[in-house]
Amino acid sequence: MCGIYGSTIPYNNAQINEKLERSNFRGPDKLKFDYFGDKNQVIFGHNRLAIIDLDERSNQPFTYQGNIHLVFNGEIYNFQEIKKVLITKGYTFNTTSDTEVICAAYLEYGEDCVSHFNGMFAFVIFDQVKNLFFGARDRLGQKPFYYYHNGKDFEFASQLSVVQLYNQNLSVSKKAISLYLAWGVIPDPYSIFNEIKKLRAGHSFVFDLNTYTFTEKTYWDIDYKGENAYKGTFEEAANELDHTLKDAVKLRLFADVPVGIFLSGGVDSSVVAALATKSTNSKVKTFSVKFNEKGFDESLYAQQVADHLQTDHHVIECNYEEGKSLIKNFCHFYDEPFSDSSAIPSMLLAKHTREKVTVALSGDAGDESFIGYHRYNWIKKGQKINMLPLFFRKFCASILNLSSNYRLKIIAKALTYKNTDDVYLASMTNLDFSWIKTNVDVYDLEEIKYLKHKKKNLFERISDFDLKTYLIWDINTKVDRATMAFSLEARAPLLDYRVVEFARSLPTSFKFKGKNQKRILKEVLYKYVPKHIFDRPKSGFSMPFAEWFKTDLKDFVLTELSDENLNKIPCIEPEIISAYIKQHMDGSWNRFTIIWQVLVLKQWLDNNGKGYEVK
Template sequence: MCGIYGTTIAYSEDQVKQKLEITSFRGPDETGWEIYKNEGSKITFGHNRLSIIDLDPRSNQPMNYNSDIHIVFNGEIYNFKALKNQLKNKGYSFKTESDTEVICASYLEYGMDCANHFNGMFAFVIYDANKNILYGAKDRLGQKPFYYYLNGNQFEFASQISSIKLFNNNLSISEKSIQEYLTWNSIPSPNSIFNEVKKLEDGHWFIYNLANSDFKTHQYWDIDCSNNTIYKKSYKEATEELEELLTDAVKTRLVADVPVGIFLSGGVDSSLIAALAAKNNSEKIKTFSVKFNEEGFDESSYAKKVANHLNTDHYIIECDYNEGIDLIQNFCSYYDEPFADSSAIPSMLLAKHTKKKVTVALSGDGGDESFLGYRRYNWVKSKQTTYQIPYFIRNVLSSLLQNIPYKNNRFKNLSGFLKLKNIEEAYLKSITSPDVSWLERTYETDKVAELKYLFHNKKNIYERISDFDIKTYLSWDINTKVDRASMAYSLEARSPLLDYRVVEFAESLPSDFKFNGHNQKRILKDILYSHVPKQYFDRPKSGFSMPLGIWFRNELKDYVQSELSLDNLKSIPGIKPLEVQKLIKQHMNNDYSHHTMIWKLLILRQWLSKNASGLSIQ
């Protein structure tokens, strides 16, 4: 797990050093760079290394393989040992014990198709001196970030956008991306906060021809929307096969030359990962959870109960208010694009203190999307009958609700939902911004390419929203949150439930294997209950959140009112400052919770104040 950088732009050595230094927290163990010249081309590769596999300096990057192949790589290839043996049988030799060399040899053997052979989380770029091209790829589910700037023969890439921004005078802030952020809480791929910088999309590779500046991308993996791979065996057989898959996914992610631990929230997904890790590890596993003092936000007692049952070495990290405030006020130093998932703060606290004991931590991310675990899937089930009512009747009801005097937004939101055409549109509205009264104009969500996973008729509504969440919420939000939070403290986070084999298997399962009645994540739970008592989980699902709504009314009240003063609000494009102030007042009076909107605007205001100087918004 590291930070990568590369460019064809003629920056000075000192400038390259500074570009690497700005994200040195991603890889504090070694910083290196090399310059390659060929046929009039000049390419600089840079790398910040967090040493995980083969700690020897021989595995530092940029790495050269067979003199003509040069690479910078961020991530892990979990099946690298099996690939290495296959490649040895084909005549390839290796000088290190790292997975980086295996990527290079795989590229030479399989060409552009090499990414299909990797099971892992990765973003890498290879400079092939013979072909005078750059070839790069990103993992199937987008766990590792990859930004790039392309302007003719000027090509620049990095793990984080701040490295590209530094010394680049050709950037402008995207007004469209700000609108997307205000809608989705993050900026959807392939866009970034800058018009001129893009993200390489999940499951894609690219080629950049250094001779003629031709750039092309190709999608090598995607979710199967055709519904042609339906599992035909029994539920019992599916449970056994899934446990075998998950066990292998966990075991391969426990391989490291540094200490490994588990993020344990006490929920189904992390408890299952901890149980399989404890069962398949000869040493006592270290587990970590976060504790909040505010009622309704503390899950640490559940995590402790699971840890005791599994006999792990458990650490409870108490969320210190002052520590949390410091992270809030410096949030944009690590999340260098606007990003509004407030659970990033407890994620950072968890990573910060976990790093004191281990360098790698396994997480339970990915279970809700693949196995239908979010509460909103149950909401969809409960609302389907509403959208079977003829539209003209719902439209009349909506108009009646609009005329009812009310103190808050509940009736207004309900009225808006009744006017929507179908359950798909309702779902889309529920996960974006149900109340858009404070926006200057409504962002058109139908412009998002990923809607094709939601609006088709080859799967039922639950499978379609699962696919849509994998391609949007998981990619844009969860993976961004986990990568930045963990790398802020040089901690590698690995997610067994995001093993593409597990995702593909979940895709093939009948919906009732995953969501039966009101029993969500049914198959995962049944595997878990063979390791941990069922009664430990007889409680409502809880998200990984922090008490922002309470803090905004109390400890952070002055901060909110100062940062989101009328003058400061006027500097934020795309909003109605007076309407925002009205909603903030509602929140402070405890009439209605607008903590999501407040957090979103605090982060955007912070980002603009630190980054917008001298840049136009277009």
């Protein structure tokens, strides 16, 4: 929705304005900042993308009852329901926005106000009476929040580069680079700079301006210990899911600007589109991407769903030149190294969707909540293999390693792990760390607890783990930056916390039975769209980069990742990367993922990391 900013550091007006201009793509409708508190010690700034109550009365920074000041990014979908309750308690409102409701809810409920909010958000309140900041990030980290705290000064923003600008006390983190090379992202709470952190999803904080102390706490988490098991039948659960999803979609269709749907033709986006058509009398606009390369065009499936639902469907044709242009500007919007290559088609989809609508609903989180990824099926097969003695598996691995086929070598590596948990963990990072030069334990992260405990079965644990890692660190980051790069707001009904909590409570067989993944979600979908449309293999959302790296982008890769340039990149083994590039170019091993990771890191260092000490 917007970009937020705040600081206790005394920047001048020109510097503040430049900081806000840096994130203007997040909210081009209004740039505004103001000073608050004794001696104007607090600066709040905002880039507004107007979605609800387009009137300037709802511009931010927003002041309520004279001493509550707010900057807010996101949406509170149930704000009208909260507002009705607050009115009965004597609160009055001068706008029709959710912004004002946050302020009143804070006054009524204090820090517990966040538990009342159903939405995606990152906000900070300056309580002038108590002389403190209170802030929070939504339960599943859909909206970003970066902050800098040096023991006295405090600064925050939606984009890391805004905090970075004019801050002379930063250093690039070797630990963050190591984590990035392993995970493909920089996990929360770390950022690429040692001194800047991310607020974790489902967390709130208080910064006391009297003592300069910063305290953070968890206000929400998934039930990863399995204490709230669903007791009903499959049919009852499917009906309840249908009802909850309908409400989640309906809430997210509310806006004072045009709304559309991202439609890939897969289960998740199709169920969102189907329920949207049932929730509105107007014709729903849907959008999909078309690539000309064989194996990358899923627009035909989206068209079939759109035809059945009778939506106003738009197919966006993407080409090599557009993709190449976005690669070169990638780090301007993502601010720190981020290697999910599907960010590029996501940006292309957002760019062209924005020409028609200002809000788009997506199908994100269906795979994590309802056990839908291909890899879950692979793990199911791998479980049986891991029942074999380790010495026998290592013997089999030694035989497979004799092959020149890189896929067999990957299987061989997987066979050497002690248990399936370790195989899964390795598959989510890199099975081979030989090209990463680091002494950092890349698995020393709080989120490992969601995978390693034994209070749930393997599939529930890996599903929980993906929710807390891959979804928050990767998917939600990708979607937020890709859409906000073009001032488009993305809303995800499947990320409604009620849907997530309900999915976590269900027996595994309701979600994954035999070969039927996302079983209960499909049960809801088939009420609205014929089953035969989805009788095909699941596909991902990607561009043909692996092939382009050997053809159209070959010179670009070889120039950017020359031996001279590789030697300047920290935390990698240059000789090994150089060998990997040769393997990719001659077709003997698909090394695209690693090449892309190193390429993104190199571009970030060139564009954002110059002049900083790496330590």
